[in-house]
Amino acid sequence: MLTESDVRAALRLTLDSAAPDAWDPDFDFLDGALDSLDHATFLLNLEEVHGLKVPEEDVVSLKSIRAVLEYAERAAADEGT
Amino acid sequence: MNAGAGAAGAKTMELSLADVAEVAALRIVRDGRFSTLGILSRNTEAQLCPFFDRLYVDDLRNNANLAAVITTASLVREVPNRCAVAVAEDPLTAFLDVHRHVATIDGFYWRHFDTERARDCTIDGSAFVADRNVRIGPGVVVEPNATILERCVIGAGAIIRAGAVVGAEGFAVMRHRGRPVNVPHFGGVEIDAGVEIQSGSVVVRGLFGEVTAIGADTVVGGGCRIGHGVRIGRACRIMPGATICGSTTLGERVWVAANATISNSLTIGDDAAVFLGETVTRDVPAGMAAAKGRILPKDRLLTVTAKVKQRRRSLRDPRTGRR
Numbered sequence: 472m473l474t475e476s477d478v479r480a481a482l483r484l485t486l487d488s489a490a491p492d493a494w495d496p497d498f499d500f501l502d503g504a505l506d507s508l509d510h511a512t513f514l515l516n517l518e519e520v521h522g523l524k525v526p527e528e529d530v531v532s533l534k535s536i537r538a539v540l541e542y543a544e545r546a547a548a549d550e551g552t
Numbered sequence: 553m554n555a556g557a558g559a560a561g562a563k564t565m566e567l568s569l570a571d572v573a574e575v576a577a578l579r580i581v582r583d584g585r586f587s588t589l590g591i592l593s594r595n596t597e598a599q600l601c602p603f604f605d606r607l608y609v610d611d612l613r614n615n616a617n618l619a620a621v622i623t624t625a626s627l628v629r630e631v632p633n634r635c636a637v638a639v640a641e642d643p644l645t646a647f648l649d650v651h652r653h654v655a656t657i658d659g660f661y662w663r664h665f666d667t668e669r670a671r672d673c674t675i676d677g678s679a680f681v682a683d684r685n686v687r688i689g690p691g692v693v694v695e696p697n698a699t700i701l702e703r704c705v706i707g708a709g710a711i712i713r714a715g716a717v718v719g720a721e722g723f724a725v726m727r728h729r730g731r732p733v734n735v736p737h738f739g740g741v742e743i744d745a746g747v748e749i750q751s752g753s754v755v756v757r758g759l760f761g762e763v764t765a766i767g768a769d770t771v772v773g774g775g776c777r778i779g780h781g782v783r784i785g786r787a788c789r790i791m792p793g794a795t796i797c798g799s800t801t802l803g804e805r806v807w808v809a810a811n812a813t814i815s816n817s818l819t820i821g822d823d824a825a826v827f828l829g830e831t832v833t834r835d836v837p838a839g840m841a842a843a844k845g846r847i848l849p850k851d852r853l854l855t856v857t858a859k860v861k862q863r864r865r866s867l868r869d870p871r872t873g874r875r
Binding site: 514 | 827828843844845846848849852853855856857858859860861863864
């Protein structure tokens, strides 16, 4: 199961910076912190390392640490049903 | 010497170590022929290479095309029996002396010819085109202040924009008599049909006999630097300010974004992409993208990036452009 620390690690890797460690879980990182290419590489990292597949239509909803965790939780639940 | 009768520009000659022994003070241990020069990590056919440090012994053994070696007395036993070998006090100095010498032999690196311009090409009066060893094909356009130096072949319909330099000297340092020197470049450039080299770009000629090659319909944006022996496939897009270092190979339809730098001797596969400002130091397989220091699936990366961009645009106030 994807954890908050996994998400922060993927963000750190994307930005090559420790700044995401200080972000509030609800901080909208699409509001200037990540550009479109950062966001895409972040999501592809989650897909590659943690197997979190994100269909194109859901991409933009994953804009905060909490949103990513909730999405991963729902995806895991859907897989289980 | 063993000279053939190839077409103008084509190299056709083989030499033996004995042919060059005097110019580089070589002691021949086992004579044999070679048809070009190079370094051990390059696998060009029938090469003469310097071998001056045990550090490179794996390259020496793994180079199946190695024909002849200049080395030291203490390293000579490492050279495979299939290779000709000569000993010099300083193999690098001797190698560079041979390099300079063979460049003066017509037909070794290049067979000389008077410059040929197709009747319907358009060359601006302020452009410089060398008097020999340049072939300019039909429909080529050479804009003001562009420079085309020796050993360049420009294919039909290519455009060399204002101020571009084709066939420039490049950068390759070796030690000669203990001092670092830039190795003179004696190779050429081949630009295929329909290529466009935009303003201020520099295409460096090959280092030894090889050419720097740009495939048909490729566009090289302004201010790019294409290093010696680079091979670029068809229909690539090299955007302004990109640097492609020596001996790197790009496949077909490769897309290199502005200010990216691709290190030397790499392979970038067909349909690969290198994103804005990337510094690439490893191969990029076909269909992949180098972005943010990583190698990712190109199509997926582009799709996701486009989605995010689209979403951002939709959140902007149409009047102010702000979110």
